[in-house]
Amino acid sequence: MKSYECGVCGYVYDPAKGDPDNGIAPGVPFEDLPEGWTCPICGAEKDQFSPL
Amino acid sequence: MKDVFQAVQVTDHVYWVGAIDWDIRDFHGYTTPRGSTYNAYLILGDQIALLDTVKAPFMGEMMSRIASVVDPQKISVLISNHSELDHSGGLPAAVEAIRPGKVYASAVGVRTLQELFHGALEVLPLKDGDRLSLGNLNLTFLETRMLHWPDSMFSYLEEEALLFSQDAFGMHLASLDRFDDEMDPDVLKHEAATYFANILLPYAPLVTQLLARVGNLGLRLGIVAPDHGPIWRKDIPVILDAYGRWARQEPTRKAVVVYATMWHSTERMARALSEGLKAEGAEVRVMAMDHVHRSQVAYELLEAGALICGSPTLNNHLLPQMADVMTYLKGLKPRNLMGAAFGSYGWSGESVRQLNDILVEMKVEKVGEGIRVKHRPDAGVLADCYALGREIGERLRAKAAPAA
Numbered sequence: 001m002k003s004y005e006c007g008v009c010g011y012v013y014d015p016a017k018g019d020p021d022n023g024i025a026p027g028v029p030f031e032d033l034p035e036g037w038t039c040p041i042c043g044a045e046k047d048q049f050s051p052l
Numbered sequence: 053m054k055d056v057f058q059a060v061q062v063t064d065h066v067y068w069v070g071a072i073d074w075d076i077r078d079f080h081g082y083t084t085p086r087g088s089t090y091n092a093y094l095i096l097g098d099q100i101a102l103l104d105t106v107k108a109p110f111m112g113e114m115m116s117r118i119a120s121v122v123d124p125q126k127i128s129v130l131i132s133n134h135s136e137l138d139h140s141g142g143l144p145a146a147v148e149a150i151r152p153g154k155v156y157a158s159a160v161g162v163r164t165l166q167e168l169f170h171g172a173l174e175v176l177p178l179k180d181g182d183r184l185s186l187g188n189l190n191l192t193f194l195e196t197r198m199l200h201w202p203d204s205m206f207s208y209l210e211e212e213a214l215l216f217s218q219d220a221f222g223m224h225l226a227s228l229d230r231f232d233d234e235m236d237p238d239v240l241k242h243e244a245a246t247y248f249a250n251i252l253l254p255y256a257p258l259v260t261q262l263l264a265r266v267g268n269l270g271l272r273l274g275i276v277a278p279d280h281g282p283i284w285r286k287d288i289p290v291i292l293d294a295y296g297r298w299a300r301q302e303p304t305r306k307a308v309v310v311y312a313t314m315w316h317s318t319e320r321m322a323r324a325l326s327e328g329l330k331a332e333g334a335e336v337r338v339m340a341m342d343h344v345h346r347s348q349v350a351y352e353l354l355e356a357g358a359l360i361c362g363s364p365t366l367n368n369h370l371l372p373q374m375a376d377v378m379t380y381l382k383g384l385k386p387r388n389l390m391g392a393a394f395g396s397y398g399w400s401g402e403s404v405r406q407l408n409d410i411l412v413e414m415k416v417e418k419v420g421e422g423i424r425v426k427h428r429p430d431a432g433v434l435a436d437c438y439a440l441g442r443e444i445g446e447r448l449r450a451k452a453a454p455a456a
């Protein structure tokens with residue numbers, strides 16, 4: 001599973017870690033993040049992310 | 053003397069050439085009772101560089117200060133560490149007056165300056181870790197994205213161990229003194245904390261990362277020169293430690309009771325809660341939004357362990373001044389808080405539920421389901437409020453450090 005980086009703030013979504021603070025369990029691939037999930041640091045939408 | 057506005061020497065080669073805004077009281081919704089400064093810096097190397105400018109109306113003052121040490125035409129490099137208008141507002145006029153060979157910003161800064169000035173400027177991107185030689189002196193750049201804008205970066209002047217930190221480590225404090233050791237440390241602590249709470253808190257995890265990174269790079273920090281307020285040359289460890297502590301958001305036994313009121317019932321509840329909190333040893337702040345500003349609440353909450361909020365119901369909603377402060381606080385993303393809601397109402401009573409919903413969104417650990425009362429609280433309800441205050445006070449004592 002690929003990590004994705006936010007093009008606005010540089011936050012890296014690592015599927016192995018998920019985003020537990022926002023209800024995303026470890027193991028969820030970036031592609032499967034729900035619509036409406038945004039960068040936990042700056043609020044940018046999914047389409048601002050690119051694969052590392 | 054050509055002009056009253058003079059530059060202030062910071063190191064052998066660096067001069068402060070900013071502007072003092074004694075009068076500003078509202079900085080995009082953050083109250084600034086002590087005014088502010090916009091700090092721009094001149095580096096007199098073999099090549100001469102200007103770092104950041106000032107808010108547009110203050111350009112005359114900046115240009116005069118520059119002219120007190122050097123002919124502005126001799127500046128060949130302009131660097132924008134942060135493209136917010138309090139630092140970039142004067143950039144187009146500066147470029148016009150100076151005609152430097154090169155204007156630089158971070159890659160994101162190049163885009164932001166384009167979005168602000170629409171092609172009026174030609175700006176070159178600097179990457180994280182890039183170096184720029186001014187002949188005898190060298191600058192290194194560090195991206196500090198989201199601290200506090202996506203474009204933000206630090207510039208480090210190696211030979212003089214001077215870090216230009218843009219908004220980080222800054223504060224809104226107008227003064228003719230330029231250095232931390234010339235000012236009252238209690239005022240600096242208060243204003244630096246207010247700045248952190250209102251501007252940097254949403255990005256606290258990035259502050260922690262940045263401090264670690266600066267530590268790992270082993271940068272010598274002889275001087276830290278922010279874009280607002282004093283230049284740090286003495287208490288650098290103090291401000292770095294404070295940033296580390298504020299970013300960790302470790303709760304203390306301090307409770308902030310924030311409320312608004314129409315006919316004083318919610319106010320009575322707030323007072324009863326505050327007495328209960330104090331009975332268990334909490335340090336308490338009671339803040340009525342009818343009289344205080346949201347940014348003062350943000351300051352008080354910075355080192356707190358509990359947020360207790362109250363509102364009566366007005367036309368099925370929170371009082372607008374409570375919606376204001378709660379929206380603001382939610383955006384600042386304070387962490388590690390416990391809390392509760394309370395309020396008086398007349399017939400439908402939506403406010404406490406609405407406050408509870410906001411506390412949940414803020415990830416505040418709720419103590420109880422909140423206290424609602426129709427019209428005036430009687431002795432029994434006030435005793436309930438007092439008991440809730442005690443319960444929160446007890447929990448604070450169990451989990452949090454004593455308030456500083």
Ligand SMILES: Cc1cc2nc3c(=O)[nH]c(=O)nc-3n(C[C@H](O)[C@H](O)[C@H](O)COP(=O)(O)O)c2cc1C
Pocket residue numbers: 042043080251
């Ligand atoms: C303290 C602060 C925080 C900001 N936060 C955000 C943000 O979270 N998301 C965003 O898109 N823009 C953010 N901005 C940028 C503003 O929305 C932007 O400067 C906008 O152009 C201001 O519009 P105005 O000129 O009508 O005030 C922020 C600006 C400031 C000063």
Ligand SMILES: [Fe+2]
Pocket residue numbers: 134136200201219
């Ligand atoms: Fe800023």
Ligand SMILES: [Fe+2]
Pocket residue numbers: 136138139219279280
């Ligand atoms: Fe600023």
